Amino acid sequence: MRKIILGLGISLDGYIARKSGAVDWLSMDWDYDWTAFFKQIDAVLMGRKSWDVALAMTPPDKRNSNPYGAMETYVFSNTLETSGVAGVEIVSGDLKTFVGKLKARDGKNIWLSGGGSLAKSFLDENLVDEIHLGIAPHLLGSGLPLFPELEREIPLRLISCKTYQHKKEENAMVELFYEVKR
Numbered sequence: 001m002r003k004i005i006l007g008l009g010i011s012l013d014g015y016i017a018r019k020s021g022a023v024d025w026l027s028m029d030w031d032y033d034w035t036a037f038f039k040q041i042d043a044v045l046m047g048r049k050s051w052d053v054a055l056a057m058t059p060p061d062k063r064n065s066n067p068y069g070a071m072e073t074y075v076f077s078n079t080l081e082t083s084g085v086a087g088v089e090i091v092s093g094d095l096k097t098f099v100g101k102l103k104a105r106d107g108k109n110i111w112l113s114g115g116g117s118l119a120k121s122f123l124d125e126n127l128v129d130e131i132h133l134g135i136a137p138h139l140l141g142s143g144l145p146l147f148p149e150l151e152r153e154i155p156l157r158l159i160s161c162k163t164y165q166h167k168k169e170e171n172a173m174v175e176l177f178y179e180v181k182r
Helices: 034-040 050-056 095-104 117-125
Strands: 004-012 015-017 041-045 072-076 088-091 107-112 130-136 156-165 173-180
Touching: 034 041, 041 050, 041 117, 050 072, 072 095, 088 130, 095 117, 107 117, 130 156
Parallel strands: 004 107, 004 130, 041 072, 041 107, 072 088
Antiparallel strands: 004 015, 130 173, 156 173
């Protein structure tokens, strides 16, 4: 069965964005192999605020197309009725029912890309199978936390840990891979 993988870049102090939602501190200049990650997934899930960030990072002439290409893209929102982008579906309603149907279909793993509120909902409902965190060498001091007040403790098992060198400066990012223990 397909897995739900929560995968995000975070600051060392656990934030996914500044209070304003900006992610300008996250560098893409690591020797990380995005191709390998995208080979193992074929669907992406995100909250409405993360969708807004993804669209804002898309060049204006490409905002009518899915920033994730042909990947199935689902945006969870209680306020949007349509994404305005072909191939991007808005989801509301019962999380467990939607995820159960999605995981039962044939396909690769499913990427839960953000944000913190959606990650909390998935974790609280026991819907996350693995957590992959790219920890940037940056302390924000405040911002939007990845794990805002979970309703329960969630035990994890470390699968592996990797470091990635920065391409332009002497620095490294650490990626932690965890399995959610059931």
